[in-house]
Amino acid sequence: MTRVDPSFLKLQRNYLFADIARKVANFKDSHPDARVISLGIGDVTRPLVPAVISALHAAVDEMGDAAHFHGYGPEQGYAFLRDLIMEYDYKARGVDIRPDEIFVSDGAKSDVGNFQELFSRDSVVAVTDPVYPVYVDSNVMAGRAGDWTDGHWSRIVYLPCTRENDFVPAFPATRPDLIYLCYPNNPTGTVLTRAQLQGWVDYARREGCVILYDSAYEAYIQDADVPHSIYELEGAREVAVEFRSFSKTAGFTGLRCAYTVVPESLMVDDGRGGRVALNGFWNRRQCTKYNGCPYIVQRAAAAVYSEAGRREVMDVIRGYQRNASLLREAVSGMGLPVFGGVNAPYIWVGVPRGMDSWGFFERLLNEAALVCTPGVGFGASGEGYVRLTAFGSPADTEEAIARLRRLA
Structure with a gap:
């Protein structure tokens, strides 16, 4: 009888980002008028530059x-x-x-x-x-x-x-x-x-x-x-x-x-x-x-x-770096510990006392229609943190910051 490789049976039930997508889909179904902003999966939002x-x-x-x-x-x-x-x-x-x-x-x-x-x-x-x-x-x-x-x-x-x-x-x-x-x-x-x-x-x-x-x-x-x-x-x-x-x-x-x-x-x-x-x-x-x-x-x-490609790409990168800087400032203003976001497009945020990673994920989603990535999904040492990305558009990043500040 044909059998699957037993190593695949050991895999955890879902890939981290599939779990996030399912929770976000459920939220959208129950809140059809909410405009969800994703600061979760590290996908870019700016279009390809003209040289490309x-x-x-x-x-x-x-x-x-x-x-x-x-x-x-x-x-x-x-x-x-x-x-x-x-x-x-x-x-x-x-x-x-x-x-x-x-x-x-x-x-x-x-x-x-x-x-x-x-x-x-x-x-x-x-x-x-x-x-x-x-x-x-x-x-x-x-x-x-x-x-x-x-x-x-x-x-x-x-x-x-x-x-x-x-x-x-x-x-x-x-x-x-x-x-x-x-x-x-x-x-x-x-x-x-x-x-x-x-x-x-x-x-x-x-x-x-x-x-x-x-x-x-x-x-x-x-x-x-x-x-x-x-x-x-x-x-x-x-x-x-x-x-x-x-x-x-x-x-x-x-x-x-x-x-x-x-x-x-x-x-x-x-x-x-x-x-x-x-x-x-x-x-x-x-x-x-x-x-x-x-x-x-x-x-x-x-x-x-x-020459044009290098200049245009750097303009895009600087835009994402600006997003990262603004997100760091906003999170710090909430009194939360924040790391990264200087030499990288990711911001690592300590969750409020008394909460875990998925708990803060749920709070951001349900109270602010914001998506982050629970740190525990990256390993045991990620518990107590969430990851934010700087890959949103400038307008979405500014709106996300306004929502974060309302939660503070």
């Missing part, structure tokens, strides 16, 4: 011309985009990354979820807590997580990030094989300084670990002491994979484009006494399971690096 739209139109016209039509493209991404990524995202910062170490894809979420396929099932995984759920759930699906007991997976190593440790994870007592780090962090909006991240690189080199580094929000970094890429740090090419996205940088959440950097110098044990490069295995995996990001989308991504 122009590139899309031009690429669509090419696809309608037999002389310029593009069918299957290279699974790794077109050279015109990989070269621009190398030049502007790495070389401009003094980082040595080559085009054949860059793999263009349809989203960082996909890559972060899929990259674990390269490692043995008995690999030990470490995640920060709170954590972006995909890091954990993809390893549950792969059979690495163990059993769900008392709010934790038995084989996952958790690295608490709390107010008490300034949201800086401590090195684990149990050595992991894989370490997921996301900075600027989702969900807390906090960052690691150059020295703090160098410490993790040094730890990984010393202990023989691989860091899976999600830097999807690097465009929001404002502090000079916060690195934009882990490869700015000595030795990182030997131990780290980096995931980048155009979604929160250039508004591609609906267009889908990202890339993953896998240095040739990143080697792991082959289980037979030798060492193998992950670059070749990721290339093999992509060639087998992926047919490449669409040509028109890659042309749109390339336009982000044009």
